[in-house]
Amino acid sequence: MSSNFNFNFVPWFRSVAPYIHKFRHQTFVIGLTGEGIAAGKLHGIAQDLALIQAMGVRIVLVHGFRPQVNEQLAAKGHVARYAHGIRITDSVALDCAQEAAGQLRYEIEAAFSQGLPNTPMAGATVRVISGNFLTARPVGIVDGVDFQHSGLVRKVDVAGIQRTLDMGALVLLSPFGFSPTGEAFNLSMEEVATSVAIELRADKLIFLTEVPGIRMQPDQPGGEDNPIDTELSLAAAQALLARLPGALQPADAGFYLQHCVTACKAGVERSHILPFAVDGSLLLEVYVHDGIGTMVIDEKLEALREASIDDVGGILQLIEPFERDGTLVKRDRTEIERDIATYTVIEHDGVIFGCAALYPYPEARTAEMAALTVSPQSQGTGDGQKLLKRVEQRARSLGLDSIFVLTTRTRHWFLKRGFQSVDPDWLPDARKRKYNWDRRSQVLVKKL
Template identity: 75%
Template sequence: MSVVFPHTFVPWFRAVAPYLHAYRGKTFVVAVTGEMIAAGKLNAFVQDLSILHAMGLKIVLVHGFRPQVNEQLAAKGHVSRFSHGRRITDPVALDAAQEAAGQLRFEIEAAFSQGLPNTPMANATVRVVSGNFLTARPVGIVDGVDFQSSGLVRRVDHGAIRRAIDIGALVLLSPFGFSPTGEAFNLTMEDVATSTAIALQADKLVFMTEVPGIRENPDDPESAIDTELALADARRLLAAWPAPAKPTDPAFYLQYCVKACEHGVERSHILPFAADGSLLLEVFTHDGIGTMVVDEKLESLREATPDDVGGILQLIEPFERDGTLVRRERTEIERDVSAYTVIEHDGIIFGCAALYPYPEARTAEMAALTVSPLAQGQGDGERILKHIEHRAKAMGLESVFVLTTRTMHWFIKRGFAQVDPDWLPEARKRKYNWDRRSQVLVKRLF
């Protein structure tokens, strides 16, 4: 029997409580590759998904079957053929796809039916519903290539899916669709998942994939994973990359994440199935794992211009008056306005922060982080912080620090750690106000 340590378990459980409240009743479309199932990860993943289901999330699960179809074709002595990153589905391949889908559906339903004592599935009741929710059309002939029975999603019966998940069922979709004349079409898991997420206006679209996410430097396979990409940045990456030909290409899943966010899905994720519990890590930890693409309407999150000086002054003045912020003169803000990041909604600045680099110490100070009381609790502070971190990384800096007298816990929750004021760069230490006794907190960026 495992030992529970209250001094670690209780704080951890309380720390995830905000996520439990935030996600209850939300709709997630989760797509798993056939490679994940072939790697023997299905049971552990189903246990994690069942936990989310028990917490009140509404879940649609879409499975892929690329390696399983390849295996069926090899057994039949038939060669797998692909073009434009898509399978050419001739009659033999269609047979193989139907057999693979039937087998995988059986395995997935069996996994959700487990209930052994002393496992995460004990006392779990997950009812799996599947059916002909997808109407499809043929891909047709592209650049002279006849894709035969390969198809694209024409329509998702989102009303029927919504009714099923609203009564507590988990909907399972295979990558198959049918035409009004009864023809079967082999679809891609990515197309099915994206189309379903858009049709449902899901809160999240999650791809469990063979790639770890999008790297900060795509040309360096050892560079860190970019845990959050604004939609505008994701679009720029796609425009700079060649068209993806296979699932391990960086742009392969990113193109579907972008499409989903462009059509109303606020957040889409690329997660590595190789990391145990990656779905739980993404949902219940602040930084998550893999890459999240966010539709933040970035026209409202930007670097400041001289026209913003008045709005910044109006925003920070009440916090200067009550002592939360150090007072700054208008001339100082005018001089440093390019250091500021602002959030603007309908022409009004609701949040700001400034970044002052100390290149010789490989660090930078984030100052004047402020969010209007009218917008607090909506995540604007975190969005500004993330933008400031990206700016600092782009400068090649290793850390960001803040000086605060009242908001220490907010920063600690977001990865900052307290240090002695002697840690400060020499130039900043000379300006440190020992009477104010501000706490110094640092966040490492690499």
């Protein structure tokens, strides 16, 4: 039992270490929906945030309170009203919002204070500091609808938040802001988290929500059951939003996606949508290679895309040195032209810096990833990992269960990314017939 635990723990802990180094001193803005707190997930999330903070991450936590305010309204016999996905906050709703915010702040501070022995919080000292860091302005009248005490963020006290983070505290923000005249405005958690992430130039904006992420092709019939798209480029996210029907409401995946896009366009390089229902989803997204939800990433001048016939010359130029030294099996132009639809490429400023091909074997519910190549100039920048993720997405969208590679030189790179060694006899029959026994390539498989 003990040796088996050690066997699993040691490689796992080593695999997490690069992420601990990478995120130390970075700033994460976490948007936690009121639904997550109502579902009883606060204590687990507080423990995970305390753990992340202990590993050197600076955290701003913005809580929502939509269901809590609705509950208070119902108790007073008042109906919750929305327009354009924003609450219409009359004086009764404002009272309910202030009451709900006070209660939730108390619960959140209590959750971070539980240093019980034999729990993840033992020995943790998490100072939670909240304050009037937000200046707000009224939404006003839109399309004839008076939003009354509903507001939008006018200004974020960046210096005040930074000073608080520098003290080692976790900053807690409620979706409330005040005007310079002292008037209170009810804000949306999503808008507050997005505005704060942009103004702080945060490294990540993370929404913990009731939706599990963005599904592949959600706008297609039956798309609500498709696999989660673990990584969306900013361009792909914008294209998807443009196709989604109607006005986006809270609890729609697109409602959170539009805020991720806003953040990415304004310089927050990575935004995430995670399910609060999965225990440890924050840890799984931040410290595990494949993650669990959807990450929207601003690729700037980099394009990760399916190849076209115009890319054949660039692919040949890229792979030729690796064919010459024996790292890759030689492919001629005709073969690449014939198979160009199976290739994914990554380019920077119009120059191809990486490629990979996917050859499906549907009868065996698997596919081969072949010709994975990254230019020496961009090795170590994560291009290989991006190509792998995109190929995995393509394989998932074909309904396949796994992908495999044959390699003579890069076994360890694949092992670190979730592949496992198997005997060549594992290969689908059609691929086994083409296996070069003289080359003695190692076969590695990754379950999707």
